[in-house]
Amino acid sequence: MAVFKGPQDLPFVPDDLTVPQFILDTHHPCKPVVVRGDIPCLIDDATGRQIGAEEIRARTYGLANGMHARWSIREDDVICIFSPNHVDYPVAMWAILRLGATVTGANPAYSAEELVYQLKLTGAKLLLVHPTCLPTALEAARIAKFSPVYMALIEPADVAVSLPTVPDLIEDGLSRPPSFNERHLHPGEAKTKVAYLILSSGTTGKPKAVRLSHYAVIANTVQSAVHMDISPNYASDENKRFRVGDVMLGLPPFYHIFGLITVLHFSVFVGMPLVVIPKYSFIEMLKSIERYQINHLLVVPPQIVLLCKHPAVKNYNLKSIRTVMSGAAPLASETIIALAQVLPHAAIGQGYGMTEATGISFARIDKHVDTSGSSGRLVPGVVARVVKSDGSLAGYGEPGHLIISSPSLASGYLDNEEATKETFVDGWLHTGDEVIINEEGEVFVIDRIKELIKVKGFQVAPAELEGHLLEHPDVADVCVVGVPDDYSGEVPLAFIVPSISAAKRIKSNPDESEKVKAAIVKHVADTKVHYKRLAGGIEFIDAIPKNPSGKLLRRFLRERAKTLRVKGKTPRPSTVKAAL
Known part of the structure; x- marks a missing residue:
């Protein structure tokens, strides 16, 4: 199989409009007609003011x-x-x-x-x-x-x-x-005129300014509307997942690609009021869901984890929630299963995108809970290639580097031709992500290629171990990194934020720390193949460093792990060899 495509065709995308002209001033076949005068575009969370x-x-x-x-x-x-x-x-x-x-x-x-x-x-x-x-x-x-x-x-x-x-x-x-x-704009000019300069996450080196054209923003808004089955006449269909007048949570930051396009532009375009929340607090988020009867949550993995684990969740009425879509960072399949138990009435899935590409795949709307581990289906208009390590094209179910073409691609990086040429090659974006795509067009993100841990030649995806570790009751949050090892090349080390109960036990009895670590190591060893075990050990930490979109800042913890290794605070080669 040479290329993969989304299951639907992309309709006409205007190339002579600016973003506000498209969102506010014109009609498009994908845009519902809002006939009710009481449906606002925006709602101020603190005051309830409707705009x-x-x-x-x-x-x-x-x-x-x-x-x-x-x-x-x-x-x-x-x-x-x-x-x-x-x-x-x-x-x-x-x-x-x-x-x-x-x-x-x-x-x-x-x-x-x-x-x-x-x-x-x-x-x-x-x-x-x-x-x-x-x-x-x-x-x-x-x-x-x-x-x-x-x-x-x-x-x-x-x-x-x-x-x-x-x-x-x-x-x-x-x-x-x-x-x-x-x-x-002249015909075609929307493709070249820059609307937004969005800084990349900057997980390696300093952030780069991504040039996002008016056309790219408009195209991804149309892609989202088609994928979500938005149409002008769907308001009368109660079986539709997304309807005019549904209320969305405006929590992801608007300076970030997820909050800017997938949340803000999409909600205004399709006539769904957006409750604008300036500052994140989990308890306040729960209050807002109950107060405004929020129907659609587009959030990031740390908020999903809290929905699964925070004791306050049971104190709020969350039955208005119809969909939960996680984005901005990978969400472990174990976490999705746990969320489905907390919100059995809600459809659950995740999306996948990049600043350089906006949305690439979104949760399926024909499933109540997405396929385990899936980041949804490719959106209309995306063409994907999966390239194996030997340079050949992967088929269905085979892992490799994801390379995509889409009308919503950025045009490159501001004043950085070298990085632009490395990432954008002949109209194709090299994502840097290792994925698998199945026969239904579902995308399974294994991990960032540069973040995969190589243990004796075997690839270990940190996200897989992190999802499994979050199932343990003593784990509140986690980040797994690789540490150098003379015998195996690298071995996994887990930085773990203990749960409240585990932290109390450790504080009252220091010996409890080793017992908790041993139980967590056993939790992995009992279910994972030998090279995925935590041979690098466990380090307790107060908080996992993350950027505002919820992505783990692994580089900080990699550096910390190297320091621990130098100081002899991680297992030495002989210990590791015995563990493996």
């Missing part, structure tokens, strides 16, 4: 007009949004795009140095800042010699410096004659 499509259009126009009048934003200027999720976040993005400029979203948890890096990398001219992020933004501006004259607050606040606010700019823009001519 409809007409208000979004007005605020978007007003902000674009106000920003242009104040700063003379020009074609291809880059504007950075440094804010948690906010109901005016999409307004700001779409206003920037109406001006022909480019958006780059910054992680609100960034330090000043990290923000400086993004500002310099993208060449940002203007900074829109949430008040909670202002101290960091001001320090970054000082370091980068970025004038506060080119800063504005997302919302009013009592702060030490006098800055315009987005509501002020909107009011000003709506009160004055048009000061700009909205950008209209």
Whole structure:
């Protein structure tokens, strides 16, 4: 088998529209007609304020007009949004795009140095800042010699410096004659004009700025709508999984590809109100689900694990949940099985994507619970090749490196031709992920090729061991890495956050630590082949380092494991050989 494709054809994708024109101003065959006037686009989680499509259009126009009048934003200027999720976040993005400029979203948890890096990398001219992020933004501006004259607050606040606010700019823009001519694209131009500069996860080296065109965003929105069986006339069909007026949880950050495209753009496009949550708290998330009767959860694996294990879950009514889709990082099949027991009424699956490709596969809607270990089916328009280690093309069920073509691919990395040429080759994206694709087009992500542990020549996927370890009652969270070994090349070591009960036992009796470790090692040895056993040992840790999207930052724990190895705190070769 040379190539794999999704089961459906992709309909027409316009190549002469900007993102806000497609989302707010035009109709598409995949877009449902919202006939109920009481269906908002956005809901503010804290206040319950509802914002409809007409208000979004007005605020978007007003902000674009106000920003242009104040700063003379020009074609291809880059504007950075440094804010948690906010109901005016999409307004700001779409206003920037109406001006022909480019958006780059910054992680609100960034330090000043990290923000400086993004500002310099993208060449940002203007900074829109949430008040909670202002101290960091001001320090970054000082370091980068970025004038506060080119800063504005997302919302009013009592702060030490006098800055315009987005509501002020909107009011000003709506009160004055048009000061700009909205950008209209020529046929085909949407494929080349950059809408978003999104920083990659940066799990190796410094993050790169991914160039995402208007066409790529529009294409993936259409791909999602077709895959999810969205159609203009489905509102009367109660058997449909996704319906106009369904409520989605807007928790994944909007500066990240998952929250930006799969959550924000998709929900507004298909007429499903999005409850915008600025800051994650698991208990507050449960309250929001109950308060707003959330139907669709698009979350990341750590939140799934808490849904399975946190004792507070039983205190909330979660029966409104119709679907749960996990994204941004692999979710172990054992965790999906556990979640199905907690939410038996909900359809459960996961999706798979990358900043460089947006969505690649999504949970199947013809199954209540996706095939164990699956990341869903390839979305329409994606063509995939799976290349084996010898360079030949894999067939169904054979593992190899995933290489894809899709209309939603990024156009490369900003000012980094070397990395662009390595990753984007003749229109194909080299994902760096090892996968298996079966005859139904389902994708099974084994692991990042660079993260696979090689034990005596055998490949060990950390995600597989992590999913199994999370089944143990003494394990709250885990990350598995490989440590160098003279005998086996590498062996698996597990960094484990003990459960609350295990931590209490260990604190009251230090000898309990070794007993807990032994029980966990046995848990793996009883069910896994010899080369997958934890011959590198177990290290207890307070928290697993992760980026905001939920991806494990293995590089930090690899370095820590190397330090432990040097200090002789991991098993030596003779011990390992005996264990194997």
